[in-house]
Amino acid sequence: MDRVHRVLVVDDEEPIRKGLSRMASGLGHDVDVAPSAEEALQRALTLTPDLIITDLHMPGRSGLELIEDLKDRGIESTVIVLTAHGSIDSAIEATRKGVYDYLVKPIEPERMQTVIVKALDHAAMKQEVQHLRRELQRQGRFQQLVGESGGMQELYRLIDQVAPSNASVLITGESGTGKEVVARTIHNLSPRRGGRFVAINCAAIPENLLESEIFGHEKGAFTGATASRSGCFEHAHEGTLFLDEIGDMPAGLQTKLLRVLEDGRVRRVGGSREIPVDVRVLAATNVDIEDRLESGQLREDLYFRLNVFTLALPPLRDRTQDIPILAQHFLQSFGEENGKRIIGISAEAMALMTRYDWPGNVRELRNVMQRAAILCDQDEVLPHHLPTSVRPTVRRELGTRDSLAVKVGTPLEEVEKAVILETLEACSGNKTKAAATLGITTKTLYAKLKRYGKLQATEVLR
Ligand SMILES: Nc1ncnc2c1ncn2[C@@H]1O[C@H](COP(=O)(O)OP(=O)(O)OP(=O)(O)O)[C@@H](O)[C@H]1O
Ligand SMILES: [Mg+2]
Incomplete structure (x- = not known):
């Protein structure tokens, strides 16, 4: 230093x-x-x-x-x-x-x-x-949510706005971007915080059980229903129900769900009683919801009902500014768990992490830091404590500014990406110049950068 x-x-x-x-x-x-x-x-x-x-x-x-x-x-x-x-x-x-x-x-x-x-x-x-x-501590209000990038600031602002209301919220984002944490945060910042937060994953439960999980059942409703049971809606009465992976909910249940949302009453499977419920519904999806709507897998009327407010969580690679603070946060908690005092992350390890594109988002970063906390036997996390996925097989050759070292057997796509990004950097970010240097059209360059998630939202394809 x-x-x-x-x-x-x-x-x-x-x-x-x-x-x-x-x-x-x-x-x-x-x-x-x-x-x-x-x-x-x-x-x-x-x-x-x-x-x-x-x-x-x-x-x-x-x-x-x-x-x-x-x-x-x-x-x-x-x-x-x-x-x-x-x-x-x-x-x-x-x-x-x-x-x-x-x-x-x-x-x-x-x-x-x-x-x-x-x-x-x-x-x-x-x-x-x-x-x-x-x-x-400053962000203590947002509890488990860590990050100070523009994207996160905007998210805090929107959560603040929507939490006190009773509105349904659709939370979208790639896997591991924090949809469930956001849902819990909304609940905890809402007047319903005294009630339960009930989460159910529509993709993880077999179709024939999902209905009874959500709406409950009466005794004798189906083979094996030896006693009556309340479902998630009743559990979440005066609280919040989080329907995770809503895009995977079977069509028949979607219709039933919509009815409950409209009347505020549930009818258990095999029952005739209408049970009034006061539940706020939050839903999440990591699939392209537009696709599901087009293919008819997701009912449009249900979608509009849930989508009163949308929170789109940005992927981690679009907010690299948050990587150090998240990494430190996880390192500290896993270090404590392992009884170790790991103070920091070396500059080299941090550089690798900020360059990596984190397809598994915050969850992946969390796992990487958990592993590092176990492997690390000194004051700070070094590159060799990171998994090979984070340590690229193509990287700048030591001691040079304009050469790449490529490991034999590196997937071509990775080589291409590295060459493109390094060339762009060498051209000081000038895309026209970089495309000319690489012998491709500017349009191709834009398309590739978009695929790598390296294009600002404001940059349009020319
Ligand atoms: N902004 C954040 N600050 C701190 N921890 C976070 C943040 N975002 C996500 N995490 C952590 O990352 C992990 C994944 O988050 P979460 O389960 O909410 O993701 P998800 O979007 O629901 O993923 P999936 O689509 O795979 O269900 C959790 O351990 C969560 O605590
Ligand atoms: Mg989730």
């Missing part, structure tokens, strides 16, 4: 202060010095240094007391403790107080330098995590 950091050196001996500050300035950082713990605290309050290197034994307050004072005032600088009088006890105490490293004087300059560099890396990662955590 080549950012300039602020370093505070605390020692009662001037030669040591001088030596250390020369070293830290030599590494390109801003250095400040203090001859005592008291003065160091004052300085830290105004400077909030990234790193504090402090002596342990000083006249007045000690280095350990300084650490306490800093904590009391909410200053979370990374700390290295130095001492001439090494003792196991003070080492243990320093570590308990969260000190990054503990060194016994005299210290080899080279070793000191390495420790400073590492401590500052650590400080930078710690700050990044804190920043992300604050960001998450």
Whole structure:
């Protein structure tokens, strides 16, 4: 990391202060010095240094007391403790107080330098995590929804608008884009939050059971119906019913569903009673709903009834800005689950992840970070902790700016995509120039970019 950091050196001996500050300035950082713990605290309050290197034994307050004072005032600088009088006890105490490293004087300059560099890396990662955590808290309203891209901001705005109403909402988006999380969020932000959120997947339940699952049945309605049972609608009374994969609901049930939505009453399978239900219905689909409508698989009147409001969730590859924040979010929770303290993701690993196109969207990213948290045995996630799907077989050749290294056996489509995207980049994004360089028409280039999801919504096919 080549950012300039602020370093505070605390020692009662001037030669040591001088030596250390020369070293830290030599590494390109801003250095400040203090001859005592008291003065160091004052300085830290105004400077909030990234790193504090402090002596342990000083006249007045000690280095350990300084650490306490800093904590009391909410200053979370990374700390290295130095001492001439090494003792196991003070080492243990320093570590308990969260000190990054503990060194016994005299210290080899080279070793000191390495420790400073590492401590500052650590400080930078710690700050990044804190920043992300604050960001998450800010978005606490949207609970499990993470992301700050334009697409997500727009989604938060729409959720805010639609949640308090009673309107049906159709949530569309590719697999793994968060349709179910969005549905739960709408429920939790609605006046129905005190009621149940009931989810049913229309594609996962065999057709003959689905009807009874949704509407319930009376005793003797069919073989095996030994007792009466209420269905999802009754369960969700005064709450929300989430019909997942609505595009897969059999036609007969669609008609029945539409009736319930219109009258607010259900009739169980094999029953004659009309049971009043107060349910808000949210539906989701990851298939192209237009296709289902055209082929008649989805009833148009039901579609209009459900589609009072549509939320179209953008695929992850269209909001690459969210990849780092989502990755950190998952890494942190899986790290905790595995009892590990993985602080960050290396720049290389992050670059691979932002370049990848995530066909499985957020779910895939979540799985990748879960795997990384298990494999990772150091501070940060490195490229080899990522699955091969994320590490492309075509990538820029090391040390060059305009050559690609292709692994033998790479699918041609992947090679083509890499060559096209790299050429476009080499042409500074100029599509006409890139097409000419590649010997294809601009129209072909646009079509390919569209397929890769690399075309802005505002860019039209010329
Ligand atoms: N914006 C997000 N922030 C945090 N986690 C998310 C986000 N979007 C999705 N996830 C997580 O990704 C996983 C998949 O989300 P979800 O099940 O809601 O997707 P889906 O769109 O319903 O997928 P499918 O179409 O396959 O059912 C879940 O673990 C969910 O918590
Ligand atoms: Mg789902």
